[in-house]
Amino acid sequence: MAAARDTTGETDIRRKLDEYVDAHLTRHMYDTDESWPLRKTIRLPKQAELEQHYNQIRAQNETIRDWARQHHCETSEKTKIVSSGLIQQKSPLIDSVTIPDLDTALRIATKQTRERYLREHDRMSALAKEFGLEPANAMNVAKTLKDHDDTDFHLVIQAAHYFANHDCHTMTPRMAPILGFSAKWLGAPNSQRRKAICQLTGQDNLTF
Structure with a gap:
């Protein structure tokens, strides 16, 4: 044999x-x-x-x-x-x-890497289109939010649209009419979510 x-x-x-x-x-x-x-x-x-x-x-x-x-x-x-x-x-x-x-x-990569890569580039494309950003700037925001799920990602987008047109300095977080938005969700002054909103709105900080 x-x-x-x-x-x-x-x-x-x-x-x-x-x-x-x-x-x-x-x-x-x-x-x-x-x-x-x-x-x-x-x-x-x-x-x-x-x-x-x-x-x-x-x-x-x-x-x-x-x-x-x-x-x-x-x-x-x-x-x-x-x-x-x-x-x-x-x-x-x-x-x-x-x-x-x-x-x-x-096709060669692992399922995890393939899905992560496609998700990040889909997010970049969505941000570039929705906020008129250059691809590199949109990708920087996507990278900032890389550890956040789709629910957080879409909430950041909603918050960015709102605070692009409203002055949060005269508000408390609970006054923002955004479902799911709160001081706890927003996090500390240097949180990734707060940083991403600032990147999308062109603000230096988001202070309530």
Whole structure:
């Protein structure tokens, strides 16, 4: 009976490629000018390492190729010469993988990262349209509210519209005719919700 195939190395390679894309989206989640494609460099083995572990390296190379094919990513190759006694052979090895666009990257990323990325960019678009903001400014507000759920996000928008046209210096928080708005919800003078409202209204502070 043939020995069972050890797929531990293949799984590890696939995981690392997935994690690379996921980490890139996380690092650049609040960028508004990110460009694609994204090129991932693959480290090629030194000559001695290649000749000593040739079969293992070839298997790893095919795993990378399969991963790229599965996700519709392009690869580039560099040909290495492998010597075995008097015999030399050419061995093309992948030296880069290119993720072509955002949609591809989002399909590769984890569900959590994909949903978070889409939510933040949807919020940015909504804020830019509703308040006439430049995308970068709208994204700054979205980032300020990154730890707040959709209920809080929409309440901040309502409050910003109201306080853009009403002077809160003559009011107490409970006087604002906004369902769900209160001093407790608004938080301390340096709270994220208060900061976001100020960003949207162009005010330096929100003092009642």
